[in-house]
Amino acid sequence: MLPIDINNIFSVNESSFDDLCNTVFQFQYQYNPIYRKWVDLIDTSPSERKIPQKIPALPISFFKEQRVVTGNSQEQKIFESSGTTGVVTSRHYVADIAIYEQSFIQGFERQYGSIQNWCVLALLPAYLERENSSLVYMANKMIAMSGHSESGFYLYNYTELANKLAELELQGQPVLLLGVTFALLDFSATFPLHLKHTVVMETGGMKGRGRELTRPELHETLISRFKLNHIHAEYGMTELLSQAYSKGNGRYYCPPWMKVYIRKEDDPFELLTEGTGLIQIIDLANIYSCSFIATQDIGKLYADGSFEVLGRMDHADIRGCSLLVV
Numbered sequence: 414m415l416p417i418d419i420n421n422i423f424s425v426n427e428s429s430f431d432d433l434c435n436t437v438f439q440f441q442y443q444y445n446p447i448y449r450k451w452v453d454l455i456d457t458s459p460s461e462r463k464i465p466q467k468i469p470a471l472p473i474s475f476f477k478e479q480r481v482v483t484g485n486s487q488e489q490k491i492f493e494s495s496g497t498t499g500v501v502t503s504r505h506y507v508a509d510i511a512i513y514e515q516s517f518i519q520g521f522e523r524q525y526g527s528i529q530n531w532c533v534l535a536l537l538p539a540y541l542e543r544e545n546s547s548l549v550y551m552a553n554k555m556i557a558m559s560g561h562s563e564s565g566f567y568l569y570n571y572t573e574l575a576n577k578l579a580e581l582e583l584q585g586q587p588v589l590l591l592g593v594t595f596a597l598l599d600f601s602a603t604f605p606l607h608l609k610h611t612v613v614m615e616t617g618g619m620k621g622r623g624r625e626l627t628r629p630e631l632h633e634t635l636i637s638r639f640k641l642n643h644i645h646a647e648y649g650m651t652e653l654l655s656q657a658y659s660k661g662n663g664r665y666y667c668p669p670w671m672k673v674y675i676r677k678e679d680d681p682f683e684l685l686t687e688g689t690g691l692i693q694i695i696d697l698a699n700i701y702s703c704s705f706i707a708t709q710d711i712g713k714l715y716a717d718g719s720f721e722v723l724g725r726m727d728h729a730d731i732r733g734c735s736l737l738v739v
Contacts (some may be wrong), residue, residue: 438468439698441522441705445483446702455469465695483703485592487508489509490661492545504651505547523668532581533552533589535567537592546650552566562567571600575600581610588611591616596636601635647659652699654698676693691709692712693707
């Protein structure tokens with residue numbers, strides 16, 4: 414049933430992106446009943462070839478209300494978003510977990526080189542305490558792939574983490590400290606360190622724990638406490654199978670199979686390739702759910718395709734990965 418080789422998704426380039434988007438759109442329009450109903454409501458010519466930014470995007474809220482799947486394959490994994498008590502969470506039914514693994518492995522290694530070069534320390538207490546987190550799944554796989562004997566998860570055992578970081582720093586070992594925001598803030602307040610060989614990567618996640626910070630405030634705080642030049646960041650969500658990465662200054666870069674556009678808040682059908690508005694994402698790795706998603710994040714898109722995340726749309730649900738206030 415799948416009209417393309419999965420490897421074509423991960424080898425896509427700028428010249429082949431438009432064709433692949435149209436192939437994926439037609440496949441999902443035909444075999445995803447939720448997406449088809451949505452497209453039929455807003456698009457009078459679904460069979461026509463389209464430039465990517467004209468392909469209808471499914472509101473991300475549908476992942477809370479509907480089973481968003483393409484085809485009849487039984488899911489191998491269900492990822493579920495975090496959220497405050499009483500909030501309906503998103504559910505992503507993943508038909509082929511190997512596609513997710515291929516996406517996050519290649520996406521990370523394009524930016525940071527082989528995972529085997531890193532010792533991966535994951536400070537993700539809020540996520541480890543619940544089931545079905547896509548972030549925990551990714552971190553667990555990266556820990557295993559690193560092959561480093563000291564790679565592992567940490568909850569609230571900050572003293573142990575501080576001692577481990579100090580030991581690895583003395584060895585000159587490259588370390589990826591992947592951390593949820595509130596835990597990085599708590600840890601760095603108690604154990605300020607001078608990190609020379611460690612990349613600190615925040616994943617968002619204040620989740621109602623005190624005043625939420627803007628990303629510049631957060632990064633300035635962590636830079637000061639860890640004596641670093643930059644704080645890195647990952648932009649991902651339950652509804653996606655791909656991530657964008659920032660190596661500093663809050664600007665994210667997507668892998669070739671993922672692209673961000675900006676839509677105007679007062680006109681959801683007008684998309685921009687540069688400027689400020691609501692973030693709309695194409696994630697071709699979402700081949701068995703929906704690759705075209707309208708988020709509730711406010712962002713700024715640059716001419717080179719990189720983007721910033723500025724906040725959340727008013728009245729949007731608080732999500733576990735939320736960080737910013739506007």
